[in-house]
Amino acid sequence: MAFEKAERLQKLPPYLFAELDRLKVSARAEGRDIIDLGVGDPDLETAPFIVDELYAKAKIQSNQQYPSGAGMPIFRETVAAWLKKRFGIVMDPHTEIFSCIGAKEAIAHFPLAILNPGDLALIPDPCYPPYKSGTTFAGADYELMPLRKENNYFPDFSLISEESLKRAKVMFLNYPNNPTAACATKEFYREAVALAKKYDFCIASDLAYSEMFFGDEKPLSIFEVDGAMDVAIEFHSHSKTFNMTGWRIGFFCGNAELVAMLGKVKSNIDSGVFQAVQYAAIKAFIEGDEKVKENVAIYKARRDLMVTGLQSLGYELEAPEATFYLWIPVPKGYSSSEFCMKVLEEANVLVTPGNGFGSSGDGFFRIALTVGEDVLQEVLTRFKGMSL
Numbered sequence: 260m261a262f263e264k265a266e267r268l269q270k271l272p273p274y275l276f277a278e279l280d281r282l283k284v285s286a287r288a289e290g291r292d293i294i295d296l297g298v299g300d301p302d303l304e305t306a307p308f309i310v311d312e313l314y315a316k317a318k319i320q321s322n323q324q325y326p327s328g329a330g331m332p333i334f335r336e337t338v339a340a341w342l343k344k345r346f347g348i349v350m351d352p353h354t355e356i357f358s359c360i361g362a363k364e365a366i367a368h369f370p371l372a373i374l375n376p377g378d379l380a381l382i383p384d385p386c387y388p389p390y391k392s393g394t395t396f397a398g399a400d401y402e403l404m405p406l407r408k409e410n411n412y413f414p415d416f417s418l419i420s421e422e423s424l425k426r427a428k429v430m431f432l433n434y435p436n437n438p439t440a441a442c443a444t445k446e447f448y449r450e451a452v453a454l455a456k457k458y459d460f461c462i463a464s465d466l467a468y469s470e471m472f473f474g475d476e477k478p479l480s481i482f483e484v485d486g487a488m489d490v491a492i493e494f495h496s497h498s499k500t501f502n503m504t505g506w507r508i509g510f511f512c513g514n515a516e517l518v519a520m521l522g523k524v525k526s527n528i529d530s531g532v533f534q535a536v537q538y539a540a541i542k543a544f545i546e547g548d549e550k551v552k553e554n555v556a557i558y559k560a561r562r563d564l565m566v567t568g569l570q571s572l573g574y575e576l577e578a579p580e581a582t583f584y585l586w587i588p589v590p591k592g593y594s595s596s597e598f599c600m601k602v603l604e605e606a607n608v609l610v611t612p613g614n615g616f617g618s619s620g621d622g623f624f625r626i627a628l629t630v631g632e633d634v635l636q637e638v639l640t641r642f643k644g645m646s647l
């Protein structure tokens with residue numbers, strides 16, 4: 260039988276990481292020793308005290324039943340306390356916070372809550388792919404906002420036409436940014452909120468990397484800016500913060516109307532997060548600070564090793580202040596794809612071509628620091644051996 264794909268599937272670009280995975284599998288099938296710096300999936304373990312909490316809570320029969328879709332009150336109250344402590348922001352746990360099965364799920368579903376066919380979403384370029392796929396699934400259009408190095412990887416709002424601003428229903432923002440590793444400023448968020456108010460669209464802020472930072476300046480929540488509660492929803496995740504990518508838990512928060520709209524979509528699609536996982540996530544929030552610090556120190560050492568090493572080989576990059584990514588200009592004379600294929604062929608290292616995140620990413624490649632320092636050292640040796 261041959262099935263015809265629904266148009267919304269036909270419209271999707273090929274999923275970058277699936278393509279890279281294919282290349283990796285076929286190279287490994289040839290017996291080559293491939294080092295994978297492609298996908299941003301932490302190689303470090305979830306802290307044992309979090310796993311123990313899962314064991315304990317999984318045994319309780321009431322946790323084995325359908326969870327509350329919004330998240331248990333104790334989960335949302337713990338989130339509210341954490342938001343207060345971390346960002347100094349006050350959210351009502353009952354109306355302004357909602358659990359999700361990882362931030363990706365909530366981000367990809369949000370367009371179903373806010374966009375009609377023919378509506379417009381403003382999406383950064385390069386970007387985390389679900390902003391585009393979620394928008395496409397909602398039957399809506401998107402306009403890309405280029406993120407350029409010379410503008411500190413902020414979109415230049417003055418380049419968006421009046422017509423597009425009027426038509427836009429949502430603007431996606433993501434700082435600390437994947438893939439460029441850039442961080443936001445209050446000034447930038449102020450501008451974004453003012454624009455959203457002026458043109459009557461909402462802001463979907465993706466804060467998945469809020470805790471993965473290396474300096475003294477903590478990444479901001481958009482809600483640290485006045486007026487953001489009128490226009491914004493923000494997505495958070497345990498995945499990167501606590502090495503819990505496999506657990507599938509996060510939350511979104513902000514404007515009560517937006518939170519309820521996405522909650523309504525979700526309650527028609529999923530049935531919430533396994534309560535034992537919610538309890539484990541609570542434990543992580545309450546007792547996890549030390550573990551997060553240890554993790555960040557590990558990533559920082561990797562960052563320093565790799566940045567210094569690559570700089571000494573002539574690559575032009577600066578040490579990022581946040582995320583576990585390096586966003587690096589490809590050497591002169593190559594496109595992103597050409598360079599990444601060369602790295603795979605000659606160095607047996609898988610890195611991500613920047614244009615895979617959108618055409619404005621061309622000219623860059625991304626490295627995920629999700630392997631140990633010994634492996635990174637080997638990567639540097641292999642890079643050194645490449646003819647450029």
Ligand SMILES: *Cc1c(COP(=O)(O)O)cnc(C)c1O
Nearest residue numbers: 361362363387437467496498509
């Ligand atoms: C990893 C990531 C997420 C969310 O991950 P989940 O595991 O689905 O919580 C969201 N946004 C960005 C930019 C990411 O890199």
